[in-house]
Amino acid sequence: MTTTIATQLALTILISGSLFALSAVGFTLVYRVTKIMHVAHGVVVLGSGYAFWWALQRGASASFAVAFTIAVALAMGWCIHTFVYERLRTRGKIAITMSLVATVALLVLGQNILLALFGSSTRVVSFSKQLSSADIHTLIVGVSLVSIIFLGMFLRWSRLGKRMRAVADNSIAAEVVGIDSARVRLSAILLSAVMGGIVGILYAMEFNLDPSMGSEIAIRSFSRVLIGGAGSLPGAIFGSFLIEGVEDVGAFFYSDGLKSVFSFVIVFLFLLLRPRGLFGRKIRKEDL
Amino acid sequence: MLQITNLHAGYEQLQILFGVNCEAKFNEITLLIGPNGAGKSTVLKSIFNLVDIYDGQIRVDRREITKIPTYECIQHGLAYVPQGRPIFPNLNVRENIELGGLLLGRSLLHERVEYVFHEFPVLALKAKKPARSLSGGQQQMVVLARALMPSPKLLLLDEPSLGLSPVMMQGIFEKLVELKKQGIGTLLVEQNAKAASAIADKIYLLENGQVVLSGGREILAHEKIKRVHLGGV
Amino acid sequence: MLSPYILNLIVLIAIYGILAMALSFVIGHGGVLQFGHVALFGVGAYASAILTTTYSFSFSIGFLGAMAFGGIGACMLGMLIRRVRGDFMALTTFFFAFAFYALVLNVPELTRGALGIPAIARPSIVMSLPSYAIASVVTLVVVYLLLTRILHSPFGLVMGAMRDDELGARVLGKNTAHVQRVALVLSGMIAGLAGALYAHYIGFIDPSSFYLGDLVIIVAAVVIGGLGSLPGSVIGIAIYFLIPEVLRFINIPTETFGAVRQIIFITVLLLIILVRPKGILGKVLLDT
Incomplete structure (x- = not known):
């Protein structure tokens, strides 16, 4: 009896954990390269989920729906970057407070646009004919983990990946050495948008869509990032599973609603005692 | 000039x-x-x-x-080395140096890296170490080496x-x-x-x-x- | 005299105007990135509602309780942000708002969770709409005068110095931590008061009035009105409540009304951030 509950719990942690790990990773990539707390990532994810649902609704095949969703995600990322984020920079430096207000504003704006377009009732993507629940779960875990690994390798070995890491470390030195940091920033947001699109698709398959989920997704991704350490990719992943564990175990023993309260308590504890998270570097005066 | x-x-x-x-x-x-x-x-x-x-x-x-x-x-x-040893702290020494040669083709890149390691033998020893783990003097060498990459x-x-x-x-x-x-x-x-x-x-x-x-x-x-x-x- | 419709607008503009001024006080003048403000509004509303309905205390106790709890909430928030700066401070306060929402939702014994608290009575002296309108506007003016007085006092000067250069102010021997705390608590008490005014006006409160959307609106009003200007924040709020007047002339399906209004206001916010960050009446730019 207890083993089945334990496995059930472990599965939930694995599934939600990997999904939100991918989301947290997408956010972290943007934060490291552009220094912007990309809260609006939540709406890229949610918007993608809706795009996926909408395409399927219109009778598109699964593969077309996926391609369409990724295109929509890229478009969202491009717009956010070009019309807002890049315009908040003077000489490469970013206005921190304003960028935070702007990114949260984008999140709420996006949610309201989704609300206006799709209404407030919940939307469900149903694959029950083609895929069993177990299939979907495997897909989620598999795709998320493969994506994360791919990203890791990309950043480590590819030319663009190294440039992203250079810009993340010191964007002025990167420019001096010949790296067009504006293009690198754009690439980072687009890459993160693709990941957000993937998360959106997987999310739509497993959970229900409603416009207010954007902020939930943002907050949940966020807590994981903060706990893991805001600049750290492995931290984001570890943080995700850790928080997921806390939330699900807590939900099991207490009540589902208190789920988020638990993670908030942990986040606050970290912010109070160890603001840089588990793997983050000491927060210094970064070279913006 | x-x-x-x-x-x-x-x-x-x-x-x-x-x-x-x-x-x-x-x-x-x-x-x-x-x-x-x-x-x-x-x-x-x-x-x-x-x-x-x-x-x-x-x-x-x-x-x-x-x-x-x-x-x-x-x-x-022109190659510019700003004040304060601006390395890329989280990249290793070789990656730091290679980033100086963005304009170069593959073989030329290798040639230049060899040249640079010849000029600064210490860096060859530390090639795989993260740049932030080097001493001040060595970091200065890294930024100089990086600057020399594009000839x-x-x-x-x-x-x-x-x-x-x-x-x-x-x-x-x-x-x-x-x-x-x-x-x-x-x-x-x-x-x-x-x-x-x-x-x-x-x-x-x-x-x-x-x-x-x-x-x-x-x-x-x-x-x-x-x-x-x-x-x- | 004035139609109920206009009186209603006046009350809402006054209540949210008070809330916005409190926020402007703390951000625009004190430089504290307080994105959890809406939680203090909620604390006040719930405190007064619970005290007067569940516990049948008098209205005076209700209002005083609202202010007290608003202050206490601000105090707790102050402790949370003591160790963090810049965007992390903003993030922490942001989480605070979410934590409050999650808490209210999940402590139904006290707050009735998502159902909200109905049948909140109005004090008899302000039972009628016109009298409530007068009372709200009077409170608005009193709060304005109070805050202005403080801003022109030595305390206010230290706040300004703190906003512009916190380290510099500390080096000069000013106890910035103390000033920050006091400013926060004061803004919390005012927010609590606004919450009580809100609760007894609408007669019904539920968690959804104190969440992300409202937070962004209040911050937007402060930024649009201009940082560093108290009247500016009230103007920002007025603009928000007057948008429906503009929408009358455009054919918008009623279900999307709320969403469209948010979309318009947030777009204005983004335009202001990108084109004229000082806002309408603002004198101050953060991030310098």
């Missing part, structure tokens, strides 16, 4: 340079000295468009490069001796002389005028954003310099 004509530059409202004229030949070591706040670093930053340029021209061999985007500057044979004609160095021991500083200066023999000139900004002047072919004294004195090493005998910069250490 790098030519700066009538340069007026600063940070937004704050003007630092008021009509600076100077030249740096590719086969020479040119030294910029002057008190703190005189604008020496600003001159280098202007070349790479890192500050606001209000007026004036910057030319490389007659080609005008004033205000071109920072990342395009290396295409004109520049002129190095722009901003106070390379800062925070280094006298021995290390001497080492850097000797390196610059070696590089001059290889055909790589340097435009050097230094606080420590005395040590740097030993290797300089041309010296400019900057005060309050203007060139007040220039010439070969003979100007070291000038009252101004002796009094202010060479007195003491």
Whole structure:
């Protein structure tokens, strides 16, 4: 009896954990390269989920729906970057407070646009004919983990990946050495948008869509990032599973609603005692 | 030759340079000295468009490069090493150095990395280590090595001796002389005028954003310099 | 005299105007990135509602309780942000708002969770709409005068110095931590008061009035009105409540009304951030 509950719990942690790990990773990539707390990532994810649902609704095949969703995600990322984020920079430096207000504003704006377009009732993507629940779960875990690994390798070995890491470390030195940091920033947001699109698709398959989920997704991704350490990719992943564990175990023993309260308590504890998270570097005066 | 004509530059409202004229030949070591706040670093930053340029021209061999985007500057044979050893801390030494050779094709890249490791053997030993784990002197070597990757004609160095021991500083200066023999000139900004002047072919004294004195090493005998910069250490 | 419709607008503009001024006080003048403000509004509303309905205390106790709890909430928030700066401070306060929402939702014994608290009575002296309108406007003016007085006092000068250069202010011997705390608590008490005014006006409160959307609106009003200007914040709020007047002339399906209004206001916010960050009447720019 207890083993089945334990496995059930472990599965939930694995599934939600990997999904939100991918989301947290997408956010972290943007934060490291552009220094912007990309809260609006939540709406890229949610918007993608809706795009996926909408395409399927219109009778598109699964593969077309996926391609369409990724295109929509890229478009969202491009717009956010070009019309807002890049315009908040003077000489490469970013206005921190304003960028935070702007990114949260984008999140709420996006949610309201989704609300206006799709209404407030919940939307469900149903694959029950083609895929069993177990299939979907495997897909989620598999795709998320493969994506994360791919990203890791990309950043480590590819030319663009190294440039992203250079810009993340010191964007002025990167420019001096010949790296067009504006293009690198754009690439980072687009890459993160693709990941957000993937998360959106997987999310739509497993959970229900409603416009207010954007902020939930943002907050949940966020807590994981903060706990893991805001600049750290492995931290984001570890943080995700850790928080997921806390939330699900807590939900099991207490009540589902208190789920988020638990993670908030942990986040606050970290912010109070160890603001840089588990793997983050000491927060210094970064070279913006 | 790098030519700066009538340069007026600063940070937004704050003007630092008021009509600076100077030249740096590719086969020479040119030294910029002057008190703190005189604008020496600003001159280098202007070349790479890192500050606001209000007026004036910057030319490389007659080609005008004033205000071109920072990342395009290396295409004109210039390599800039800003103050403070700006390594990429989370990348390893080899990756740091390789990033200097973005314009190079694969085989040329390998060649240059070999050349650089030959010039700085210590770095070859530490190739796989994250750059932030190196000592100050070694980090300075990393940024210098990185700057040398694209076979520049002129190095722009901003106070390379800062925070280094006298021995290390001497080492850097000797390196610059070696590089001059290889055909790589340097435009050097230094606080420590005395040590740097030993290797300089041309010296400019900057005060309050203007060139007040220039010439070969003979100007070291000038009252101004002796009094202010060479007195003491 | 004035129609109920206009009186209603006046009350809402007054209440949210008070809330916005409190926020402007703390951000625009004190430089504290307080994105959890809406939680203090909620604390006040719930405190007064619970005290007067569940516990049948008098209205005076209700209002005083609202202010007290608002202050206490601000105090707790102050402790949370003591160790963090810049965007992390903003993030922490942001989480605070979410934590409050999660808490209210999940402590139904006290707050009735998502159902909200109905039948909140009005004090008899302000039972009628016109009288409530007068009372709200009077409170608005009193709060304005109070805050202005404080801003012109030595305390206010230290706040300004703190906003512009916190380290510099500390070096000069000003106890910035103390000033920050006091400013926060004061803004919390005012927010609590606004909450009580809100609760007894609408007669019904539920968690959804104190969440992300409202937070962004209040911050937007402060930024649009201009940082560093108290009247500016009230103007920002007025603009928000007057948008429906503009929408009358455009054919918008009623279900999307709310969403469209948010979309318009947030777009204005983004335009202001990108084009004229000082806002309408603002004198101050953060991030310098």
